[in-house]
Amino acid sequence: xxxxxxxxxxxxxxxxxxxxxxxxxxxxxxxxxxxxxxxxxxxxxxxxxxxxxxxxxxxxxxxxxxxxxxxxxxxxxxxxxxxxxxxxxxxxxxxxxxxxxxxxxxxxxxxxxxxxxxxxxxxxxxxxxxxxxxxxxxxxxxxxxxxxxxxxxxxxxxxxxxxxxxxxxxxxxxxxxxxxxxxxxxxxxxxxxxxxxxxxxxxxxxxxxxxxxxxxxxxxxxxxxxxxxxxxxxxxxxxxxxxxxxxxxxxxxxxxxxxxxxxxxxxxxxxxxxxxxxxxxxxxxxxxxxxxxxxxxxxxxxxxxxxxxxxxxxxxxxxxxxxxxxxxxxxxxxxxxxxxxxxxxxxxxxxxxxxxxxxxxxxxxxxxxxxxxxxxxxxxxxxxxxxxxxxxxxxxxxxxxxxxxxxxxxxxxxxxxxxxxxxxxxxxxxxxxxxxxxxxxxxxxxxxxxxxxxxxxxxxxxxxxxxxxxxxxxxxxxxxxxxxxxxxxxxxxxx
Numbered sequence: 389x390x391x392x393x394x395x396x397x398x399x400x401x402x403x404x405x406x407x408x409x410x411x412x413x414x415x416x417x418x419x420x421x422x423x424x425x426x427x428x429x430x431x432x433x434x435x436x437x438x439x440x441x442x443x444x445x446x447x448x449x450x451x452x453x454x455x456x457x458x459x460x461x462x463x464x465x466x467x468x469x470x471x472x473x474x475x476x477x478x479x480x481x482x483x484x485x486x487x488x489x490x491x492x493x494x495x496x497x498x499x500x501x502x503x504x505x506x507x508x509x510x511x512x513x514x515x516x517x518x519x520x521x522x523x524x525x526x527x528x529x530x531x532x533x534x535x536x537x538x539x540x541x542x543x544x545x546x547x548x549x550x551x552x553x554x555x556x557x558x559x560x561x562x563x564x565x566x567x568x569x570x571x572x573x574x575x576x577x578x579x580x581x582x583x584x585x586x587x588x589x590x591x592x593x594x595x596x597x598x599x600x601x602x603x604x605x606x607x608x609x610x611x612x613x614x615x616x617x618x619x620x621x622x623x624x625x626x627x628x629x630x631x632x633x634x635x636x637x638x639x640x641x642x643x644x645x646x647x648x649x650x651x652x653x654x655x656x657x658x659x660x661x662x663x664x665x666x667x668x669x670x671x672x673x674x675x676x677x678x679x680x681x682x683x684x685x686x687x688x689x690x691x692x693x694x695x696x697x698x699x700x701x702x703x704x705x706x707x708x709x710x711x712x713x714x715x716x717x718x719x720x721x722x723x724x725x726x727x728x729x730x731x732x733x734x735x736x737x738x739x740x741x742x743x744x745x746x747x748x749x750x751x752x753x754x755x756x757x758x759x760x761x762x763x764x765x766x767x768x769x770x771x772x773x774x775x776x777x778x779x780x781x782x783x784x785x786x787x788x789x790x791x792x793x794x795x796x797x798x799x800x801x802x803x804x805x806x807x808x809x810x811x812x813x814x815x816x817x818x819x820x821x822x823x824x825x826x827x828x829x830x831x832x833x834x835x836x837x838x839x840x841x842x843x844x845x846x847x848x849x850x851x852x853x854x855x856x857x858x859x860x861x862x863x864x865x866x867x868x869x870x871x872x873x874x875x876x877x878x879x880x881x882x883x
Contacts, residue, residue: 392416393497393512398694400686404598406490407483413490413512415497422499423508429704430502430577434458465579466546472539472583473549475524480537480588481813482520482552487591488541489515491693492582500696500703501581507572510545519563522550523588529794530717530805533697534588537806542582547571577700584698584715592809593689593724596816600682600731603819604675605883607734608641609849610827611671612648614741615655615664616842617833619750622646622655624669637676637683645671652843661750667740674737681730685723692720717805721788724808728815732780735822739773742826745833746770756832756860763863766829769870773825776818783811783818824873828857835859849882 391406394416405411415423480488493511496503514520521544527536543549544560548571551560564571614620623629625645630638649655663669700711746766748754757765787807793800831853834842841847856872 390414393419393494395419395498397690398494399690400594400597403487403490403594403693407486412516413493415493415508415512419497419499419508420505423497423503423505426499426502426702426704427504427575430702430709431575433709434461434576461576462573465574465576468579468583469539469542469546469574470548472535473543475527475536475540477524477526480523480525481595484591484595484813485520485523485541485552486515486518487594488523488538488587489520491587491590491594492538492541492585494693495585495587495696495698496581498696500701501698502575502577502702503581504572504575504578507545507574507578507582510569510572513567513569514544514551517567518553519544519567520552521560522552522557525810528588528806529792529799530586530589530721530803530807531713531715531801532699532799533584533586533715533717534806535583537588538583538585541587542579545572545582546574577702580700581698586692586697586715586717586720586805589717589720589724589805589809590689590692592813593685593720593727594693596724596727596731596809596812597682597686597689599816599820600727601686602880602883603731603734603816603823603877604679604682606823606827606877607675607678607738608644608671609648609846609882610738610823610830610877611668611675611741612645613830613834613842613846613849614745614826615645615668615671616649616652616846617752617830617837618664618668618741618744619654619659619661619837620664620668621659621661622649624664625649625672630672635673635676635680637679638672639676640679641672641676648845649843652846653840654837654842657840665740665744667737667744671737674733678730678734681726685727688720688723717803718788721803721805721808722786724805724812725784725786725788728780728808728812729784729786731812731819732777732784732815735773735777735780735819738819738822738826739770739777742770742773742829745829752833752836756829756836757863758861765860765863766832769825769828769866772870773822776822780815780818783815787811820877821870821874824877825870827853827877828870828873831857832860845882852876 389411391411489511496508521541523537523540528534547561553563625642630642697714699715700709746755754760755765755767757763787804790804791801857869
């Protein structure tokens, strides 16, 4: 299958399809025409521009007032990519790097950046052949765009840097020779077109939102299984209450739980207790708030990935080259911080449900084993969940509230959105682990309610889970079982 890059709105759902189905990318004729038109305009403008234009005929950052001779403009762009490749830390998840390539090509395809057609095509070639640049997590301030990580993404275009290809990290020059590709000679403004942009931040955000949506659905299923195992009540999920406080997420969560629990013997049997703890009773309010936040952040990120975010912006029809600030990450930095906070709450309330299950209440044995004392049972998985939840609290300090001036004060306010992006990925991965631990506990606890049955959907999940993770009679090595639980919720067939 092939996805055609055009001005048509690119949704996150479509992005997911492209990645999941391993689709190839191709430029529409509209995009090809727009790219060529903008490049021709910029080339003609070089002869009669008559004034300094930032990053095209000048240096960068605080060197904006240094004019560069025409014969050095290509070298200027080459130097820009080389000098800005100063990343550090861990390498970026290859799936996120692949998204970066796609999003950068999308942004350049609008014909307001001045990139050569061959430059955009080579980004697609790398995507289509799974030749993924080695990019580092640290180095971007989130304005002027993601300079360091996008420089690493762009190094292979000029035959430098390293790429991950067929499972091995290799010099890009070697792979280029195998593919029969020549390094690209960047033209005026092209280095800026590649480096001035938010694709590092945006790719992390896209990856995190897609995973967050899956985990939000799993949180409902796992929370419902815990509710059943805890002998919880159905009343907090009835629609009458939610009509009095009509938040969309709250209403949809209540409705979803009613659907999940339909046909359950356990939920409908008489209860001795009048109320459940908040971690069960307030699931619609907490899970619902997370759903609302995910949808908001998705709307912001979809705007971003359908935008041109480099600088300067070129408008051939208006005969204008405008130096402005579309590279600034603030519009997405704040929402990414918000999503990290929201997702961390899914883990926080999940850990509390796990704690309730192992507490020895409502007829469940302490630590969910028949002989506690001789066996520690499920004591320590809860510790692990608590440790991860605590780590998330530190990670949720908003990166977007910080700014450190750079470039001799020319870039005096930055978004730190790249730190928001990488922290968000860590939080989302942590949430996945905490939910998997809850599932591990909930399935164990549900066994103690037999012979009573839960709902058909929860029983199907339970039976499939048991094929991977057994019931624990006596103490055993649990780390591999937690890993299997994490792998289990990678599935989407129950969602």
